[in-house]
Amino acid sequence: MKQKLLILAGCLALSACGGSSNNDLSSITSSNNTSSNGGTNTPQVPVNTAPTLSGIFTIDAKAKSQYDLVLNAQDKESDPLSISIENQPDWLSYTLENNQVKLSVSPDFLDIETHTYPISVSDGKASTSYELTVNVLDNPQAWAPIDISAAELTGAWEDKQQHLALAFNQQEQGILIENGELSRLEYQNDALDKLWVYEHGCISDCNLKRFTGLQLIAKTSDKLYITLTNKHNENQAYMLHKSSSVLNEKKYAHNLYPDITLYPNRTLELTSLPTDEQRLTTLHIRSHLPKRAISGHSIHKHYTLHYLKGVYDKASGEFTPSKAVIPYSFPFFSNSSEFDELHFTLSYDKIRIVGKIQNHLIIQSDYSYQLGTQSEYINFDPNKYQNLSEFLRPKSDLMAYPLIELTEVTTPLEVGKKYTGKMAPPQLNWALGEYKYIGAIEFSIIDDSTGTVLIETAGKSVKELRTFTYSQNGVELSVSFDDNSYKYAQYSMPSGETFLVAQLTDETSGKTYDNIGYQHYEVDKTITSADYLGTYRHMTNVYAGNMSISPNKATYSYQGPYEEEHGDVFKIQADGSYSFLSRSACHSIGAYDFDTCNTSLTEGNLLISAKNMKLLKRENNIYTFKYSHSFLYNEQVYVHELIYVLNKLD
Structure with missing residues (x-):
């Protein structure tokens, strides 16, 4: 007026x-x-x-x-x-x-x-x-709390200062993000004046972090003024604004392992919510594990995570996965405390993007497990398994995971240089002799339209050079291996790290989606075998232990105490990299040098985890390696390449 x-x-x-x-x-x-x-x-x-x-x-x-x-x-x-x-x-x-x-x-x-x-x-x-x-x-003297139901609070809310964010559904579940700390909320009978605060990914035998209480002072449909009891038992006031389920079409990276130091991030798992009808959304969705089962995810320790492709409806925020039913198996404990591997199918009834608060994506899902066909080797009786009926009840879940906004960039490829970035997606199904090969993390640019990828076993005994053609048009990189063509995009993190991401086609729908991204940078050609000397601790694989390399002894710690004392059987390869075999395995067949042991194990179909570490980049005491692993699994031999980041200790 x-x-x-x-x-x-x-x-x-x-x-x-x-x-x-x-x-x-x-x-x-x-x-x-x-x-x-x-x-x-x-x-x-x-x-x-x-x-x-x-x-x-x-x-x-x-x-x-x-x-x-x-x-x-x-x-x-x-x-x-x-x-x-x-x-x-x-x-x-x-x-x-x-x-x-x-x-x-x-x-x-x-x-x-x-x-x-x-x-x-x-x-x-x-x-x-x-x-x-x-x-x-x-x-504060005029505060007069008003009644509000959880239904009225359904959605995601945050303050402009990014100190507090809340999300609620109508199943007595909530999420609290307080100064960056993520927690799970529970409440009873639609009453929000007493909230139980737990670890975000814990659903059974959880330690109560604290109680808090929420009081509503004023509200509109998209704005709340509330007080929340803080850790010091004081009422703190916040102005919260409702987050829309309609997100922009930007690309995001998410880190599901925030407790593991990733410097730099080895891979990039993309989350995107495109409204283009020819593109699919990619999301991680979780489902609960059986009681007493714990996953390796620190913020989802009682859940298993599924990487789903599907269609995102911008108007409703609903996500419809391309694969509606997922087969899954768990070790399930019986009443006698023994366990059997039981087979299930997982069905998602509804998945909805609630919003984005404090750079966390909030997802509401409704799902259920059904018993699958069980193995003939177990005497299956549903009554003998603890908590099976509870496990099979329909569930609702409110999930949050952190997002990092990405920027699309263009880095021209230069002739004569070698780069990292997975150039061969899994759809190629490459074979290297008898080996199934998963990798192609390194590639070389030969001229303005041709490049090569060297694929080889960890022991370097089998190798092939594969040629590809390429063209760059702005931000788009097109690559062809024989009759197979793929498109790639480059994305940059706020830290400046760049990732190469394949744009793949879903076989069922024919629509495109973003695959996992791999670090993209120029390989340091000045590295020699002397640069490998030292003791290292893994930064991206907390289970791998240390690596130690000296002029006369080298140990890659997937081995036992014997290797710790005497070192592995190793070889310095022509490219300066180190290949490792278990000393005890080699000595058990009378082989005392790397080539003899590698040949004997391979010919005898007894291949025991040959490994290779090739140094790609050094930044102060942070060393990035290409890790190659040749191994036997279910009567099939494989070569698998990954990026490992290690901290050099001396």
Whole structure:
């Protein structure tokens, strides 16, 4: 609402307090005016002066209280004046009488913040503008909690300062993010004045972190003013805004292992919510594990995670996975505390993106497990398994995982250089002799349209050079291996790290989606075998132990105490990298050097985890390696390549 009041101002001396003015010149022409000596007089042109306001233009006002402020209006020509306030809220009013502007403010709790409004005074020909500031302050003495149900709070909420975020569903579940710390909430009977705070990924035998209580002071459909009991048992007030389920079409990376130091991140798992009908959304969704089962995910320790592709509906926020039923197996304990491997199918009934708060994606899912066909080797009786009926009940889950916004970048490939970035996606199903090969993490650029990938076993006994053609058009990189063509994009993290991501096609729907990204940088060609010497600790694989390399002894710690004392059987390869075999395994077949042992184990189909570590990059004491692993599994030999990041200790 705007008011305009006109007054006839008396003749007052001009008193301006700053601001900007807009003057109109009014001219009055007198015809046939002559002077006493017969000459013609020059017409008089009065100049209009813009009106002014004076006084204090700042009000400090507590919520649920009324405050007044008076400004003085002045105009040299005593013209009728009017006042206008841009974006004037309902709780701000004014009157204009006897050259005085009386401002009255009566804000509520939802108005708590600093507001700035342009205020102007005009005489119809010129105007002057000023800035009116209203600081709306809290008023704890006027707090009067109002009732609210969890249904009214359903959704995701956060404050602008990123200190607090909350999410609720209608199944007595919630999420709390307080100064970056992620927790799970429980409450009972729709009452939010007592909230149980647990670890986010814990659902059984959980340690209670603390109690907290929520009180609602004021609300609209998209804004809340609440108090929450903090760790010091004090009521802290927050202004929360509702997060929309409609996210932008940017790409995000997420880290499901925040307790493991990733420097730099070895791979990039993308989350995107495209609205393009030809593209699929990729999301991680979780489901609960049987009681007494624990996963390796620190923030989802009682859950297993599924990487799903599907369609995202922007209007509703719903995600429909391409694969609706997922087969899964768990070791399930019987009443006698023994366990069998039981087979299940997992069905997601509904998945909905609730919103993004404090850089966490909030996902609501409804799902259930069904018993699958069990192995003929177990005497299956559902009554003999602990908690099986509870495990099979339909479940609802409210999940949060951290997101990092990505930027699409272009890094031209240069002839003669070697780069990292997985150039051969799994869809190629490459074979290296008898080996199934998963890797191609390194590639070389030969000329402006051709590159090569060297694939080899960890012992370097079998190798092939594969050729590809490529072209770069802006941010898009097109690559072809024989008749198989793929497109790649490059994305940058806020840290500056760049990742190469394949744009793959879903076999069922024919739509494209973003695959996992791999680090993309130029390989350091100056590295020699001497640069490997030292003791290292893994930073991206907490289970791998240490690696130690000296001129006469090298140990890669997947082995036992015998190797710790004597070292592995190793070989320095032509490219400077180190290959390792278990000393005890080699000695058990009478082989005492690497080549003899590697040949004997391979020919005897007794291959026991040959490994190779090739140094790709050094940054201070952070060393990045390509890890190759040749191994036998279910009568099939494999070669698998990964990126490992190690901290050099000496």
